[in-house]
Amino acid sequence: MTTITRNKKSVAVNPLKQSPPLGAALAFLGLKGIVPLFHGSQGCTAFAKVLLVRHFREAIPLATTAMTEVSTILGGEENIEQAILTLVEKAQPNLLGLLTTGLTETRGDDMEGILKSIRQRHPELDYLPIIFVSTPDYKGSLQDGFAAAVQSIVATDYGTPIKSNVETFHETSLQQITSQKQVTILAGSLLAPGDVEEIKEIVEAFGLKVLVIPDLSGSVDGHLDDDYNSKTPGGTSLSQLQQLKRSLFTIAIGESMGPAAETLQQRFGTNYEILPRLTGLAAVDKFLWLLAQIANYKSDPDWQLNPQVPQKYQRQRRQLQDAILDTHFYLGGKKVSLALEPDLLYQTSWLLKELGAEIQAAVTTTKSSILKELPIDNVTIGDLEDLEDLAPGSDLIITNSQGKRLADKLNIPLYRMGYPIYDRLGNGSRCLVGYRGTMQFLFALGNIFLELGH
Amino acid sequence: MTKPKIADLLNEPGCEHNHKKGQQGKNKACTQQAKPGAAQGGCAFDGASIALVPITDAAHLVHGPIACAGNSWGSRGSLSSGATTYKMGFTTDISENDIIFGGEKRLYEAITQVIKRYHPPAIFVYSTCVTALIGDDLDAVCEAASQKFSTPVIPVNSPGFVGSKNLGNRLGGESLLDYVVGTAEPEYTTPYDINLIGEYNIAGELWGVLPLFEKVGIRVLSKITGDATFEEIRYAHRAKLNVMICSKALINMGRKMEERYGIPYIEESFYGVEDMNRCLRNIAQKIGDEALQQRVETVIAEETAKLDIALAPYRARLKDKKMVLYTGGVKSWSVMSAAHDLGMKVVATSTKKSTEEDKAKIKKLLGKDGIALAKGNAKELLKVIAKTKADMLVAGGRNQYTALKARIPFLDINQERHNPYAGYVGLIEMAKEFDRALHSPIWQQVRQPAPWELSVPPEKVSVGK
Numbered sequence: 002m003t004t005i006t007r008n009k010k011s012v013a014v015n016p017l018k019q020s021p022p023l024g025a026a027l028a029f030l031g032l033k034g035i036v037p038l039f040h041g042s043q044g045c046t047a048f049a050k051v052l053l054v055r056h057f058r059e060a061i062p063l064a065t066t067a068m069t070e071v072s073t074i075l076g077g078e079e080n081i082e083q084a085i086l087t088l089v090e091k092a093q094p095n096l097l098g099l100l101t102t103g104l105t106e107t108r109g110d111d112m113e114g115i116l117k118s119i120r121q122r123h124p125e126l127d128y129l130p131i132i133f134v135s136t137p138d139y140k141g142s143l144q145d146g147f148a149a150a151v152q153s154i155v156a157t158d159y160g161t162p163i164k165s166n167v168e169t170f171h172e173t174s175l176q177q178i179t180s181q182k183q184v185t186i187l188a189g190s191l192l193a194p195g196d197v198e199e200i201k202e203i204v205e206a207f208g209l210k211v212l213v214i215p216d217l218s219g220s221v222d223g224h225l226d227d228d229y230n231s232k233t234p235g236g237t238s239l240s241q242l243q244q245l246k247r248s249l250f251t252i253a254i255g256e257s258m259g260p261a262a263e264t265l266q267q268r269f270g271t272n273y274e275i276l277p278r279l280t281g282l283a284a285v286d287k288f289l290w291l292l293a294q295i296a297n298y299k300s301d302p303d304w305q306l307n308p309q310v311p312q313k314y315q316r317q318r319r320q321l322q323d324a325i326l327d328t329h330f331y332l333g334g335k336k337v338s339l340a341l342e343p344d345l346l347y348q349t350s351w352l353l354k355e356l357g358a359e360i361q362a363a364v365t366t367t368k369s370s371i372l373k374e375l376p377i378d379n380v381t382i383g384d385l386e387d388l389e390d391l392a393p394g395s396d397l398i399i400t401n402s403q404g405k406r407l408a409d410k411l412n413i414p415l416y417r418m419g420y421p422i423y424d425r426l427g428n429g430s431r432c433l434v435g436y437r438g439t440m441q442f443l444f445a446l447g448n449i450f451l452e453l454g455h
Numbered sequence: 456m457t458k459p460k461i462a463d464l465l466n467e468p469g470c471e472h473n474h475k476k477g478q479q480g481k482n483k484a485c486t487q488q489a490k491p492g493a494a495q496g497g498c499a500f501d502g503a504s505i506a507l508v509p510i511t512d513a514a515h516l517v518h519g520p521i522a523c524a525g526n527s528w529g530s531r532g533s534l535s536s537g538a539t540t541y542k543m544g545f546t547t548d549i550s551e552n553d554i555i556f557g558g559e560k561r562l563y564e565a566i567t568q569v570i571k572r573y574h575p576p577a578i579f580v581y582s583t584c585v586t587a588l589i590g591d592d593l594d595a596v597c598e599a600a601s602q603k604f605s606t607p608v609i610p611v612n613s614p615g616f617v618g619s620k621n622l623g624n625r626l627g628g629e630s631l632l633d634y635v636v637g638t639a640e641p642e643y644t645t646p647y648d649i650n651l652i653g654e655y656n657i658a659g660e661l662w663g664v665l666p667l668f669e670k671v672g673i674r675v676l677s678k679i680t681g682d683a684t685f686e687e688i689r690y691a692h693r694a695k696l697n698v699m700i701c702s703k704a705l706i707n708m709g710r711k712m713e714e715r716y717g718i719p720y721i722e723e724s725f726y727g728v729e730d731m732n733r734c735l736r737n738i739a740q741k742i743g744d745e746a747l748q749q750r751v752e753t754v755i756a757e758e759t760a761k762l763d764i765a766l767a768p769y770r771a772r773l774k775d776k777k778m779v780l781y782t783g784g785v786k787s788w789s790v791m792s793a794a795h796d797l798g799m800k801v802v803a804t805s806t807k808k809s810t811e812e813d814k815a816k817i818k819k820l821l822g823k824d825g826i827a828l829a830k831g832n833a834k835e836l837l838k839v840i841a842k843t844k845a846d847m848l849v850a851g852g853r854n855q856y857t858a859l860k861a862r863i864p865f866l867d868i869n870q871e872r873h874n875p876y877a878g879y880v881g882l883i884e885m886a887k888e889f890d891r892a893l894h895s896p897i898w899q900q901v902r903q904p905a906p907w908e909l910s911v912p913p914e915k916v917s918v919g920k
């Protein structure tokens with residue numbers, strides 16, 4: 002079992018973590034036609050926007066209630082109301098994602114009351130679901146904010162689909178939809194848009210209908226649309242959200258998605274399984290076996306279990322095994338230091354461990370039950386200064402772009418992972434999960450060592 | 456910071472926004488309230504960091520929850536020729552407990568830990584929304600720490616919710632005025648000492664200009680704050696002239712240094728030939744003797760001759776290309792005059808953050824068909840681009856993906872850009888970038904429809920036997 006140490010400092014030096022509201026906004030961005038709205042002062046939104054724009058190299062729609070000193074003291078109701086009305090007029094969103102910040106949480110705005118009275122005053126907004134999540138900046142990290150937002154997304158009532166509400170479905174596909182088995186995937190913050198894309202492809206290959214929450218692969222994956230968007234151009238749609246209760250099963254990817262899966266079970270009785278990672282042979286095996294069983298499910302108890310995995314993935318599995326053979330020469334015995342959010346840390350460190358690498362140091366951002374199960378004796382909840390103290394002597398550092406300076410200083414190669422990544426292209430399409438993603442990840446690491454002549 | 460002080464800064468008399476509109480009372484650009492749902496800009500804390508973080512050897516400690524520093528540290532584009540302490544992120548990263556019991560103790564410990572481990576010559580401590588709301592006494596903590604460690608610990612009272620980035624710039628300037636300028640003496644002075652104020656050495660722009668000053672015999676005593684050391688700002692009060700570069704951002708510094716130390720100030724720009732020439736001439740005229748003025752003329756003649764040769768091929772390729780320019784205030788007309796030098800046309804530009812004087816200059820450069828955009832968002836911009844049939848968009852990084860998604864060439868002109876455009880060499884750099892953006896072979900590809908999207912398919916093959 003891993004012991005968890007919190008650094009004793011009163012100062013974070015070169016912070017590793019980003020704020021929970023940023024995480025919540027990111028989760029909201031995986032819904033279609035949404036504008037995430039920060040209830041706070043304008044700077045928080047501007048910083049979050051700049052970070053996401055630079056990471057994804059995309060235009061990112063984020064809005065703010067623009068609280069001032071005076072409006073903070075008086076309470077935010079008027080600003081929230083005005084912001085919602087302005088957004089409705091300007092962006093015509095299908096959904097709104099409202100999240101709090103440190104400022105408004107410290108003030109203690111009664112958000113439920115405020116939303117209620119806005120609803121009363123504006124019956125014309127009845128059609129517009131507002132997903133609310135409380136994300137004080139001073140509690141947790143990006144991963145926490147992301148998880149809280151996902152939980153709010155699945156806890157919100159979107160009404161039942163009426164015909165006119167079904168945006169994209171044609172008559173034929175509508176029929177298909179209702180007869181096809183549907184699986185909900187809760188995609189944790191450890192997954193990038195490229196990962197989500199891969200997951201969707203895999204689930205669909207089993208003949209299943211997939212409902213991913215949140216689906217970043219449609220919104221910040223880096224594709225050219227024909228129109229300019231002041232709300233997200235893709236992602237999980239409102240009509241999909243209205244179909245949530247139809248799912249036969251929930252697969253939560255990332256430990257932090259547990260509470261959201263639990264919520265779905267409570268609301269709709271949907272059983273779930275939490276897969277804390279989706280990288281590495283055994284982890285992907287488990288995922289595919291689960292899908293095969295769901296695809297094979299019949300309510301008839303006498304049904305013979307004979308789950309099938311598509312040929313394509315059987316072949317990819319053998320390719321991964323070969324890649325593992327090829328790369329283990331380069332990864333075996335290597336000492337790796339990581340600074341990542343808990344879920345990503347768990348996924349990545351276990352994969353490395355399984356390839357024969359050694360985890361020299363692990364630094365993370367926030368507490369999580371998964372931290373007890375890392376392949377290392379000790380993990381520090383801390384910052385990049387802690388990593389700088391722990392990493393000397395390792396062969397590889399894995400963290401976000403902010404680790405560049407310390408990696409250079411220590412003369413250790415850096416593999417970039419997490420948020421933000423400013424100095425690499427393709428963050429919207431990189432895929433590190435599934436057999437294929439694992440393989441690509443192993444090759445990337447192997448190549449780093451080959452380059453160095455290890 | 457006391458309320459009256461913020462009100463003072465908003466009504467900064469050195470600011471054109473106030474000057475010219477004195478009669479009507481309100482200065483729109485400065486006090487304009489951010490609009491819920493529509494606001495896009497940074498906060499006062501952001502502005503204060505923009506103004507102060509370029510001080511390279513100081514530690515910049517942000518007192519607040521992770522939102523303020525965690526999402527922004529290390530991403531400023533200012534370059535350093537020496538220390539890199541300013542590139543580090545320091546924050547108290549306060550938790551719920553600190554909010555309940557007050558964050559002063561944690562702040563004091565944080566300062567202690569930064570001094571003990573990194574020994575910076577000074578620490579700037581920034582307040583933020585939450586720590587201001589709970590009433591942490593930044594000034595008192597900084598005072599106590601300064602005494603204890605004999606290191607200047609400077610409070611910057613810039614909580615985001617007091618206002619915009621612009622106001623934050625000034626709040627940063629106030630901290631320099633109150634705690635830094637005038638606290639040390641330079642080794643020696645010369646009659647040709649100037650300060651550069653409001654130039655942050657983004658992408659190393661200063662380095663394109665400093666050699667020119669050296670060549671003519673003007674000494675830059677203090678750079679406020681691009682590539683500055685803490686020490687050099689302390690003795691800035693000994694300069695003979697303040698040259699305000701991004702003029703409005705730190706205008707309060709120019710005006711107050713005139714008041715306190717009798718240093719006159721002028722407002723200049725480094726963008727484009729004409730502005731650069733004028734800048735050198737104006738400085739020489741203010742502080743120089745005839746010899747200096749003569750040297751300035753010689754350098755201008757040399758540099759512009761060299762420049763003409765270097766720019767000739769670009770001028771031919773850029774002639775009459777149309778751009779839409781979208782950037783704040785003073786940069787609008789600077790970039791416009793640079794574009795003008797290259798023979799390009801600015802068909803529309805923003806006047807959002809511009810003063811009346813700026814607006815007049817812009818109008819002159821725009822000509823009668825030009826469009827002045829009073830406000831703008833991404834959608835608005837795209838409309839104007841379509842309407843004017845502009846060849847490219849020149850704007851801040853924030854709008855980059857707007858332009859790219861619309862498949863329009865783009866040049867980044869703000870904070871996060873990577874190329875230095877100041878001075879004569881900067882103009883060559885800018886010409887190169889314009890050329891590269893406009894004449895890239897990619898535009899045709901990203902606009903090209905797929906063969907199956909064409910109404911007349913390009914070619915048919917006979918499939919089968």
Ligand code: SF4
Binds near residue numbers: 045499500523583
């Ligand atoms: S608006 Fe306030 S809380 Fe938000 S980043 Fe600026 S100072 Fe920090």
